[in-house]
Amino acid sequence: MVVKSTAVKVRHYKWDVEYMFWAPDCEERVVMGINGQFPGPTIRAEVGDTIHVDLTNKLSTEGVVIHWHGIRQLGTPWADGTASISQCPINPGETFTYRFVVDKAGTYFYHGHYGMQRSGGLYGTLIVEVPKGQHEPFHYDGEFNLLLSDWWHESIHEQEVGLSSKPLRWIGEPQTLLINGRGQYNCSLLPNFGNSSSTQCKFSGTEQCAPQILQVLPNKTYRVRLASTTALASLNIAIGNHKMIVVEADGNYVQPFTVDDLDIYSGESYSVLINTNQNPNKNYWISIGVRGRRPNTPPALTILNYKPTSASKLPTISPPITPAWNDYNHSKSFTKNIFALMGSHTPPATYDRRIALLNTQNRIDGFIKWAINNVSLVFPPTPYLGSIKFGLKSGFDQTNPPENFPSSYDIMSPPANPNTTTGSGVYRLRYNTTVDIILQNANALGANVSEIHPWHLHGHDFWVLGYGEGKFTKDDEAKFNLKNPPLRNTVVIFPYGWTALRFVADNPGAWAFHCHIEPHLHMGMGVVLASAVERVQGIPSNALTCGLTAKMFLKKKNIP
Numbered sequence: 142m143v144v145k146s147t148a149v150k151v152r153h154y155k156w157d158v159e160y161m162f163w164a165p166d167c168e169e170r171v172v173m174g175i176n177g178q179f180p181g182p183t184i185r186a187e188v189g190d191t192i193h194v195d196l197t198n199k200l201s202t203e204g205v206v207i208h209w210h211g212i213r214q215l216g217t218p219w220a221d222g223t224a225s226i227s228q229c230p231i232n233p234g235e236t237f238t239y240r241f242v243v244d245k246a247g248t249y250f251y252h253g254h255y256g257m258q259r260s261g262g263l264y265g266t267l268i269v270e271v272p273k274g275q276h277e278p279f280h281y282d283g284e285f286n287l288l289l290s291d292w293w294h295e296s297i298h299e300q301e302v303g304l305s306s307k308p309l310r311w312i313g314e315p316q317t318l319l320i321n322g323r324g325q326y327n328c329s330l331l332p333n334f335g336n337s338s339s340t341q342c343k344f345s346g347t348e349q350c351a352p353q354i355l356q357v358l359p360n361k362t363y364r365v366r367l368a369s370t371t372a373l374a375s376l377n378i379a380i381g382n383h384k385m386i387v388v389e390a391d392g393n394y395v396q397p398f399t400v401d402d403l404d405i406y407s408g409e410s411y412s413v414l415i416n417t418n419q420n421p422n423k424n425y426w427i428s429i430g431v432r433g434r435r436p437n438t439p440p441a442l443t444i445l446n447y448k449p450t451s452a453s454k455l456p457t458i459s460p461p462i463t464p465a466w467n468d469y470n471h472s473k474s475f476t477k478n479i480f481a482l483m484g485s486h487t488p489p490a491t492y493d494r495r496i497a498l499l500n501t502q503n504r505i506d507g508f509i510k511w512a513i514n515n516v517s518l519v520f521p522p523t524p525y526l527g528s529i530k531f532g533l534k535s536g537f538d539q540t541n542p543p544e545n546f547p548s549s550y551d552i553m554s555p556p557a558n559p560n561t562t563t564g565s566g567v568y569r570l571r572y573n574t575t576v577d578i579i580l581q582n583a584n585a586l587g588a589n590v591s592e593i594h595p596w597h598l599h600g601h602d603f604w605v606l607g608y609g610e611g612k613f614t615k616d617d618e619a620k621f622n623l624k625n626p627p628l629r630n631t632v633v634i635f636p637y638g639w640t641a642l643r644f645v646a647d648n649p650g651a652w653a654f655h656c657h658i659e660p661h662l663h664m665g666m667g668v669v670l671a672s673a674v675e676r677v678q679g680i681p682s683n684a685l686t687c688g689l690t691a692k693m694f695l696k697k698k699n700i701p
């Protein structure tokens with residue numbers, strides 16, 4: 142018998158998560174750092190590698206987990222890093238090992254998935270490259286990585302308490318947008334910053350808030366990897382005088398298309414190619430602004446610097462201006478241009494089950510929440526993975542959450558009965574079945590308000606079959622794109638619209654599916670899906686030493 146030896150590379154990391162003083166936007170605050178860095182260290186791996194992170198919680202009084210966003214965790218659902226779903230929060234002082242395989246090349250990131258710890262700065266980049274000797278379906282001479290986030294001066298504890306208070310204290314718009322953890326609050330890179338009293342920033346270059354300049358050579362092609370881990374903001378990026386060719390979305394190749402600017406929602410990643418074919422004696426602004434909510438945050442800026450031109454030479458043309466925040470047609474036309482790269486795997490032609498999820502803002506005893514089919518998700522103390530695996534029925538609500546919402550529901554008006562219930566039920570998906578989900582947006586509590594929500598699925602990619610206006614009807618099915626729909630892990634629903642997606646429940650485990658706006662998840666905007674948990678083998682016991690699973694271990698006296 143011939144035994145093929147496959148070289149498996151394990152990449153070991155030892156990480157300490159801690160609070161530390163830092164000045165991401167030139168104002169010193171407390172941020173969540175890893176090994177003294179903010180953002181956390183970048184992981185670079187190759188397809189097939191095993192990532193092994195020994196994560197020690199150095200926070201003195203709170204738990205922590207890290208989610209590997211976009212990594213499907215095939216066969217390792219306990220390493221997904223979602224508190225209450227895949228594991229117990231890691232206690233202060235304790236170490237948990239995340240060990241998983243990265244099986245698909247692309248641009249990914251990781252972030253905290255407990256309370257508002259993403260807003261607190263717990264994130265970093267994860268890049269998976271094609272194996273040596275293989276090639277991406279496009280060429281580039283160099284690459285940059287831009288991890289985008291939003292930043293508040295209020296502490297995440299104040300944010301959490303505010304979001305759980307009656308009346309709600311909304312977190313408001315961010316103070317600053319950050320590029321690779323760097324932004325400017327009380328000064329600007331621009332010499333004459335319009336109407337405000339802000340002055341031009343003076344940097345020596347070593348400041349924590351000094352921008353990272355993108356240094357390029359003329360007449361080359363660069364890959365710019367973009368990922369958004371914002372807590373709230375939807376963003377738009379443009380590079381003065383340069384077009385961008387979109388080639389990757391969420392770790393999947395797309396049919397290349399050219400844009401002047403690109404929308405990126407929280408939870409999404411893209412790769413774009415730029416050609417440095419402009420006047421090499423000049424530099425150009427890279428500008429990132431807020432979309433979809435009335436902005437109250439100045440754009441993030443950095444510079445594309447053509448070598449050997451000095452980086453300190455300011456661009457002569459002003460920074461590109463983001464489209465108007467509510468120009469949804471602009472966003473829709475971009476989004477609807479995204480197709481899978483020709484020759485990609487197509488979705489199954491039919492579905493076994495269809496779930497429609499109505500997104501509404503509601504009240505519970507006067508507290509403002511978000512609800513899905515009138516249920517606002519509350520996380521139980523025992524991780525679903527453990528409750529389901531060991532049949533602990535009191536671990537979560539045993540009633541199945543609703544598959545649909547009343548067909549008479551008026552999505553164009555505030556909810557007629559704005560009261561909702563809480564729940565922790567699970568959508569149980571039969572193994573290997575094809576599931577369609579229709580995400581239906583609606584009016585929020587206030588009149589004439591419907592917001593953008595980027596939905597992120599753990600453990601799977603899904604095909605985006607289509608988008609539409611108003612309420613989804615059966616007739617819309619005829620318009621589904623089954624030919625070349627993009628595969629993604631995050632998709633947006635536009636105000637008053639619907640989005641249809643399809644996936645195969647082929648990954649045993651318990652998985653979150655939720656709005657990636659962190660305060661919205663905190664307010665209940667998510668559901669839990671589970672399939673074939675009985676097939677999951679080898680859950681490390683320290684993933685489950687809390688709640689009912691901890692009690693079960695005690696009874697069985699089988700604590701390792």
Ligand SMILES: O=C1O[C@H]([C@@H](O)CO)C(O)=C1O
Pocket residue numbers: 309311509585592661664
């Ligand atoms: O969840 C939210 O709450 C506020 C607002 O609706 C209530 O103040 C807002 O803008 C959200 O997105």
